[in-house]
Structure formats: C-alpha cells, structure tokens
Amino acid sequence: MATETSGAGPADAGDSGALAGLRSRFEGPNTVGNSRGFWVGFLVAVLALAAYPFVVGSYQASRFSLFLVYAFLGLSLSVVWGYAGVLSFGQVVFFGVAGYTFGVVSVNFATPAGITGAFLVGVFGGALMAFVLGYFMIYGGVRNVYVTIITLVSTLVLHTFMAQTAGDEWTIGEAALGGFNGMPTIPNLAFGVGGASITFSSMTFYYLVLGLLVATYLGLRALVNSDYGRVMVAVREDEDRTRMFGYDVERVKLAVFTLGGALAGLSGVLYAAWGNYMSPGVFELTFASLPVIWVSVGGRKTLLGAVTATVGIEFLRNSLGGELAFVIVGVLLLVFILGLPGGIVPWVHRTYVEMRSDGATPEPPEASAEVSD
Amino acid sequence: MVNGLNLLFQFLDSFAFIVLAAAGLAIIFGIMGVINLAHGEFIMVGAYATTLANIRAGLPLPAAMLVGVLVTAGFGLVVERVVISGTVPNALSQRFLGRKVIEPLYDRLADSMVATWGLSLIMVQGVRITLGNSLDQIGTPLGNIAYSGFSYSTYRVMLAAVALGVLALTYYVFTRTEYGMRARATIQDEDTARALGVDTERTYMTTFAIGSGLAGLTGALYAPTITMVPGLGSSFLVEAFVAVVVGGPSVVLGTTLAGGLLGAINATVSNVLGTFFGRIALLVTAIVMIRFLPDGITGFVETLRERRQEGA
C-alpha cells in the first residue's frame, strides 16, 4: 500500500523523537494531513473553536454546539462507509434509538447519577442496535448494496413505529414517547454522583462536546492508521481478496458497523440532551440522508472531511434557513457525487500537495470504480 | 362476510398502489441498474401536471392525465441526459475543458441512490418554492361502493384493473417489440449488444423516458385521490422501492408477485391493527425477504431453475 509523501519532508525531521513517535500513531495513508504543518493548523483550529463562544456569546455557541454534535453522526457514517465500504442510510436509526433511550432513562431517573447512567445506556443502546441489525445482515451474507436498502427501510420502520406512539399506553415509567409530538423535558446532560457532579448546559455543554469531538477524532485517526485500520480499508477495497488472506471479513464489518452505531448513538444522546427533546423527525428520510450528504461532500474516506463538511453544511443550512437551504444542499450533493465523488477534502489535499512538491508526487491510485458486490 | 369484502378491497387497493408505484422504477432498475430515489418526485410531477392541466387549464380528466404522463416522460428525458448519463455536462465540458467530467450512473447502485436523492431534494423544495405548500385537489371520480355500513372508493379499487393493464402493456412492449428485444439483449449482455450495432445509449434514454412516463401515469392516476403536497412522492417511493427489490430481476413477473405478496400482508395487518402497523408489517416483510432472498423472488426462482438444469 502506497504511503503518501504529503509534504512530510526533511523539514519535519527536526521533531524530537518522542513527538515524532507520538505523531506516527495518528498519521498514515488512511487520513489526510501527515505533516507538521497539518498539526499546527489543527491546533489553531481547535483553539479557534475554543475561543468561539467568547466571540459570539453563549446563545450562538449553543446553536453551534448542535453542529459539533452532528459531527459524531458524520464520523459514524465515514467510518462505516468510507473505511469499510458499507453505505448505511440507517445511522440515524442508532442516533434516534440512543436519543430516545437516553430520554426514557433520564426522565425516569432525573438525578446526575441517573443521567450519567442514561448516557451510557443510550450509547450502548445505539451500539447494540447496530450489532443486532449488523449481525442479521452481515452474517446473512447480504451484499453491500442490499445492506444499504435494508438500512433505508429500517429507518422508515422506526419512523412509522415512533409516529404512532402518541397514545398514553406508549409510556415507559414517567416518559411518554409522544408520537409525532415527541418527548419533551429531557434533562440536560450531567456526569457524576450527587454533589460531585457537573450538569452541562450552554457553554459547559459546548466545551464538553468540543472536547469529546477532538478526543474521538484523534482516537479514530489512531484506529484507521493502525493495523486494524488497514484491514478495514482492505475490506472496503476487495472483500474476497481480503478473505483469501485469512481475515474474517464478516467480523471486521460487524465490528466496524457496531462502532458506527456507538458513534451515532453518542451523537443521538448529545442531541437529546442539547435540545431536551426527541421526536420521530430524526427517522425521516430527509434527516437520514443528511449524513450521506455531509460525508459525500466532505470526502467519505477521510475523517477530517466528515467533520468539516458536517459542521460546514449544517452551519450553511442553518444560516440560509427554510426551503432554499434544502435546494442548495440537494444541488451540492448532486454536483459532488457526479463531479467529485471523492469529496472536497481529498481534492484540496491533493491540490495542496501537488503545489508544494511541484507535481512530482506519486499519488496512490484512486479506486475509481464504486465498491460493487 | 362484510369484513372479507373490505379485506378484498383493501388488498386490491394495496396491490394497485404497489404495482403502479413500482412499475417505472422496476424498468429503470432492471434495464439500467440505476436506483432512482427521485422516483417519488417523478410521480409528483405527473400528479401536479395532471392537476394543473385539469384545474387551471380546464382540460377533461383523461386528457389532463395524458398531459401528466407526457410532461413526466419529457422531464425524465432531461434528467437522463443531464444526471444519469451525464451526456450534456460532458459534451459541454468536452468543449471547454477538453475532457469528460462525469461517469454515467449505470450499474452504480449506491452512487445512483445518492445522486438521485439530491435530485429529489431539489425537486421537492423547488416545487414548494414555486407552487407553494399545497395545490388544489381534483375530486375523486366514480363515488363509492357502499355495502351494509361500509364503503370503499370505487376508483381506488378500479385502479387494480388499471395496474394489471399496465403490467400487461409492459409485458407486451418488452417481449413483442423491437425496442423490447433490444432492451432485453442490452440487459443480458451490453457489450455484445453494442458490438452488434445497438445504440445502447439511445436504449437507455428511451428506457428512462418510459420509466418516467409510467411514474407520471401513476401520479396522474392517483392525483384525484391524494393530497397534493410537494412531498407526496415519499409515500410512493418506499413501497415502490421495496417492491422492486423483493420482486427481483424480472420486471413484469417480479413486480406482480411483489405487489401481491406485500399488498396482501399490508391489507391483512392494516385490517386488524390499523394502517401504521400495516405499513410496518410491509416494511419488515421486505427486510426479511431481502435478507433471505437477496435476488428477489424471481431471482430465486431463476437460481432454482439454473441449479436444476445443471443437476440434470
């Protein structure tokens, strides 16, 4: 597998041994940005995001934190589609299930300890749902294309189901599922027990999400650049060949799919805590397609692309508002999947690298054909 | 006895709905290997065109329906040239940039889903912006069948007969016309068809136009019975989609069998537990069918037949 020589030239040899060793865990051919310049830029970006609330005030920061929450959902699809080759229209299923689970548990146990538990149960619920659905499909030998279809249909099943939970009989403990009206009064996120606890709202919530996002991003970077990450990519590129080398392809796909479910679940729990509200709208096709749009535009095979496109597009959508926003998003999607199916971030990266090394860089061949069954 | 009659009507209604929703999509999927997630919006175009022709332009309903079909077929032609095959953008880019920029979407199932999804967003919002959140309603013709306390719309039951007619017409076109033979040859072996002089590009264009026209027909037929809102396509899309996948590669037989199976399940469960659960039952059945018969019903039958031939 070719290694990108992406501007990591002699200038970087100046890094001390420990730093370089640490960096090497997060760098590799499977992510964009493998130079000192990149990490400096990354640090700047994180600091800028940290300073953001002080610039725009807590209300705007709170609105922005929603986009950061969505970034986890984008990452979940990037991991599953971009790195393991499985296009899932159903990440919102795990998002929604986790959100509702968090809602039900936290409404019933509204203490900090209870809410902490709700958080864990919610994320676990998302992962479990992904495991079950994934097992059903992957170990049933369903080809990737039909996995896509099944995930799409699952989203609709959940939408239809949750939509008819309006009646009083659909109450778990204190929490009414509420049908189309949704489940209100979900408490804010809190960690800890009794007195030794923090409740997150507005600013503190913003920093929590930002911190979690950075940690998750770095964690995923380390994962996809590790040996396991290379197996994931091998599965994406050619399942049969990978199987012939002795790898348990089904196990890899299921593990990745479950991880995707956990990430989507994390996003869902944070979403429920952010808005203090869950509704069946999260299972609608329009929302289910958003992760696909974010990741297609940003570049599904890069984590950075997933995060930046999610935040960028959602910010755009929010600023434009209304129907025009969806038209523009639709146009974006169309233009990108037809003209630049790899997404923005890889393209920017390629152009940047070409400019820096005067076009002499050998590029790893882009797998131009879609992953077919 | 009365409930049985009601169940029968629900079945016919459901069968017609599924078959008419799926027909255009099945043809495009079967011949071009493209999944058109904007299919629901094509139906919407047909419905809107019919309504506008009938209410604003005063055409009688059958003529208005014809307008709906033609408008949608024409629109489908444009979509095929610009989005699906990319011919128009490529021709432009060839002139100005010296190279092609777009790969056709044929046989690219996941990419075609994503691209047509983008198209569907544009269409729904575009219509909402230009024509508002709802449109005037054509009244449902033919009244109701009434029997001891129950009643059912005659029109919707009659659509079952129309659905069968559409299936028969599709069968005829694909087995008895030159176009149909060329299209089937192209599905079976595109390279060889091309090497024998078949203009496969034109075949795809025609096929997409026919599939779009059928979607337009569905929209036209259902325009008098459904609420005219920009998002009306979504209630057709899912049923169409799962019917195509469950039906399998044989366009006519697959759609018929899928319509029968899913329609029966939908009708039965709806009768007992209400329409929400009827829909859920339909969707869950689809999931189970896809999992166990990933090539659809007709694909499974094909495999059985091939295996029996080999064993013989």
Next chain:
Amino acid sequence: MLELDGVTAAYDSTPILRDVDLSVEEGEIVGVMGKNGVGKTTLMKTIIGLLEPSSGTIRYAGADVTDAPADERARAGMGYIPQGRDVFPKLTVEQNVRMGETVNADSEQTLYDQIYDYFPVLAERADQQAGTLSGGQQQMLAIARALVSNPDLLLLDEPSEGIQPSIVDQISRDMQAINDDLGTTILFVEQNLGVIREMADRCYAMERGEIVDEVGPTTLADEDAIAEYLAV
C-alpha cells in the same frame, strides 16, 4: 479494408497491445495466431471498438474509426463474433439472429435463407432459448447473428475454443464457403493449428502484444513453422 497502425491498448494501466500494425484486404481470410494471453481477444475488442486504444489509428473502409464507438463500427459493416459466443441467453435463437439486423445498417438486404442453409439446426431450434444450446450450436448462432446483414468484415475471436473437433472442422469449412459465396472479408484470431491452416490465406503471429511475424500460404503449409508460435 481494415488497417491498424501503431495501435497500443491497455486495461487500466497495463498495456496489452503494443504498437500493432496489421492490414486486411477485401476478400481475404486473415488469421492472427498466438498462445494464450498474448492479447488476441484484446486485439479483437479494440478493432470492434469495445476497447479504446491509447494510441495509434484504425482505418476501416477508408475512414478513420479510431474514436468511433462499437455500435457505430458495427453499423458500418463489422460483424463481431466474440470468444465464448456470448449469445443472448434468454432470447430465442430466432431473436438472437434478429439482433444481428442492426449490423451493416446501410444494407437493407438480409441473408436469412443463406444462413439457414449453412446452419439448418438454427431453423430447427428457432424458438429455443439460446442459453440452452450446445457450444457448437451457439457458435453457429453467433456466426449467423453476425452474418445476417451481410457485413463486409467478420471478426472472429477464437472460433474453436470450447467446441468439439468435428464441429470445429465444419465451422472452418462454413467460413470458407461464406468467404467464397458472399465475398465477406474475415479476420480471425486463433491458437488452433488446424483451423489456422484450414482457413487462413495468410497469418500474422502475435507474441506478448506485438505482431512478430507475417506468414504467407507456403509457410502456413509447414506445420513445424507454425507450431513454434503456438507452443505452450
């Protein structure tokens, strides 16, 4: 009638044909011989247009067809018979033959009578699904299909592959007859010694994507000389 000049063709980035020059005059039967893997099928696909050459030119009937798509070349008069026959399995025998009508679009003439003369078994099984025919029958069908519009040039890709020897003989003789009766030019690729000697007026030898030799009728009569090019 057909002229290839410096044609190079590749799959993805692996070159298969390297700088191929060959020509076929009207009325000839020309062969291209070579072992497995030298690029014979690639050559045929490039001539009919299923594969685009990365460099070089192809001229047919006086016109440059290098950029023309396959269906255009077929309509201009090239009849293509793929390796493995590639009949349309779910169409009937009769429908398969009818599919050949788009070949040689300028000519209104169809040769149904002659075809069923050459291959009476096709008339017998007209309504049978093509996928159920035997290998030899499928080969006859593929030939009939390419021939029905009286093309000027027939392109045959390994006509003997996968077919029992007695039928192979018959097919060789039929091709000769077609060339005699209809004046159809024939270009074929083969690795079967007998077929080459039986059918070809002259023959090119191919090795690793290049034309390495051209062999005339006298040398063709010498078994040992040809066997060299076909040795495994």
